[in-house]
Amino acid sequence: MKTILTGLRPTGNLHLGHYFGAGKNYLKMQDDYDFYLEIADVQALTDNFDNPDKVRKNVYEITKDLLAIGLDPHKVHIFIQSKIPQIAELTVFYSNLVTVSRLQRNPTVKTEIAQKKELFGNNGESITYGFLGYPVSQAADITTFDGELVPVGDDQLPLLEQCREIVRKFNSIYGETLKEPTQVLSTTTRVKGLDGNDKMGKSLGNAIYLVDDEETIRKKIMGALTDTNKIKKDDPANPDVCMVYYYHKLVNKEANTTKVCSECQKGTRGCVQCKKELIEAMNNFLKPIQEQRKYYDEHPEVVDQILKEGTSQALQKAQEQMSKIKKAMKIDY
Numbered sequence: 001m002k003t004i005l006t007g008l009r010p011t012g013n014l015h016l017g018h019y020f021g022a023g024k025n026y027l028k029m030q031d032d033y034d035f036y037l038e039i040a041d042v043q044a045l046t047d048n049f050d051n052p053d054k055v056r057k058n059v060y061e062i063t064k065d066l067l068a069i070g071l072d073p074h075k076v077h078i079f080i081q082s083k084i085p086q087i088a089e090l091t092v093f094y095s096n097l098v099t100v101s102r103l104q105r106n107p108t109v110k111t112e113i114a115q116k117k118e119l120f121g122n123n124g125e126s127i128t129y130g131f132l133g134y135p136v137s138q139a140a141d142i143t144t145f146d147g148e149l150v151p152v153g154d155d156q157l158p159l160l161e162q163c164r165e166i167v168r169k170f171n172s173i174y175g176e177t178l179k180e181p182t183q184v185l186s187t188t189t190r191v192k193g194l195d196g197n198d199k200m201g202k203s204l205g206n207a208i209y210l211v212d213d214e215e216t217i218r219k220k221i222m223g224a225l226t227d228t229n230k231i232k233k234d235d236p237a238n239p240d241v242c243m244v245y246y247y248h249k250l251v252n253k254e255a256n257t258t259k260v261c262s263e264c265q266k267g268t269r270g271c272v273q274c275k276k277e278l279i280e281a282m283n284n285f286l287k288p289i290q291e292q293r294k295y296y297d298e299h300p301e302v303v304d305q306i307l308k309e310g311t312s313q314a315l316q317k318a319q320e321q322m323s324k325i326k327k328a329m330k331i332d333y
């Protein structure tokens, strides 16, 4: 059985981007792979170090969201990153194998620094050592579990490339020890945000969360970006630049979506009506997930137990891998 490692940062609840870009894939893969799913609290702290309560709370929130979409804890090892010290250890070893300028050039890191001006300054001049180095720690995440396949969204591809470089460098110096991971891209491309941003993201404030209640959904969809050239209700418009049509395609039935598209183009559909229909479709889509989640909200001890077991299985794997690595590096005293 091949090993899969993937991670989620406990910085907020899961959103539609996670569901379509990641979670749906996990559901398909959980039967066929040895699947390690990391709740990346240490990584979340790299840009939330001043807000430990947020990270702590979201470890449980994310776990419950994952269980709610149907992940089976008997098949997937759901574990907490900070409980696996080998990852931190390996991050230190890898930090010798990557240059600072290579990290600064990493496109994912660059985009994220630009998005976090408040924290890292207008030109990234206040970037921390920890945040700049998070791709190194992500390489440690993957290789601690000997991850061969890594399901990620396309926003993460440069991070995986960075991991492969570290693996090659490690193997060329210390001998063939680590596997080069390959990505498993989901069939859905990146899910866009309510504001039209090409990524829906927890830190971008443009997400529809799986836990959003009816009133929240109504407000968010009512405020979603539509074709700005459409002024009057019966103006013909371009659905391809409208986020309401975009989400209809994700959660509504195909027949309804086709109707939305043609009526929008002809100008026989007003945006308010269109949004109301989307609100209904969205709530119908979220309902079964929220019903599943209720059980875990009412049974926090079950969630604790799942994390405990997943973490203990992950720890065992990490210890085995670390002895191999230390032997190769001649630090197996």
Ligand code: ATP
Pocket (backbone or CB within 6 Å): 007, 008, 009, 010, 011, 017, 018, 020, 021, 022, 151, 152, 153, 154, 155, 156, 189, 190, 191, 192, 199, 200, 201, 202, 203, 204
């Ligand atoms: P943050 O803003 O804190 O980084 P995030 O919304 O980017 O949060 P992550 O926990 O960083 O979420 O990402 C978890 C996984 O979900 C990654 O594999 C990522 O590629 C995928 N993912 C996140 N957002 C989207 C999206 N909008 N579309 C598709 N996949 C996504």
Ligand code: MG
Pocket (backbone or CB within 6 Å): 009, 201
């Ligand atoms: Mg992210």
